[in-house]
């Protein structure tokens with residue numbers, strides 16, 4: 001099992017059912033054994049490009065909601081990584097498949113996509129950094145767990161590039177760093193015994209909802 005910090009492990013255990021549905025979704029299992037149709041994967045990638053635009057905005061909001069230089073650094077590094085690396089990766093894969101950047105940018109946004117990204121942004125607009133981070137945790141850590149498991153269990157080379165990105169040292173290091181950021185942000189604002197505070201349940205609810213929205217995002221991927 002991954003070691004992405006104390007708060008993540010507690011939040012995941014409090015939402016065990018949705019977490020399993022997310023990290024073991026049929027879309028994920030299809031990447032594992034190579035049975036996921038290419039059309040579904042490209043449809044997912046197009047939607048994910050739009051998703052990343054809004055996630056970059058959410059991470060930029062995390063800079064706004066930061067209270068320390070360390071928090072600002074972590075959030076701004078993620079904004080930069082998203083825009084200069086992850087989005088570029090999508091552009092590259094799509095171009096190789098004959099989907100132009102203009103076409104990618106013009107992708108009509110599916111409502112499952114809109115629901116998830118605006119939920120995360122709203123958590124940040126109306127709350128503090130903790131509310132925003134709780135909504136961001138499933139996205140970051142879920143892909144970390146999926147990448148690690150698929151890297152060990154994949155029986156097909158079809159989605160090896162995608163798997164390697166999330167199983168790789170760089171991404172896994174980012175998950176560990178994010179876990180530390182989350183634990184420190186909670187300790188700073190609530191105290192070391194954060195799981196005993198009244199706020200904790202609400203943060204776990206936000207985590208659960210974001211996890212359910214990840215499940216819907218995979219399901220959308222299966223229905224181009």
Ligand SMILES: Cc1ncc(C[n+]2csc(CCO)c2C)c(N)n1
Nearest residue numbers: 048051055078082139140143214217
């Ligand atoms: C639907 C969906 N969920 C999660 C990710 C993964 N992801 C999104 S932003 C980011 C960087 C840090 O937040 C990572 C790893 C994705 N691409 N698409």
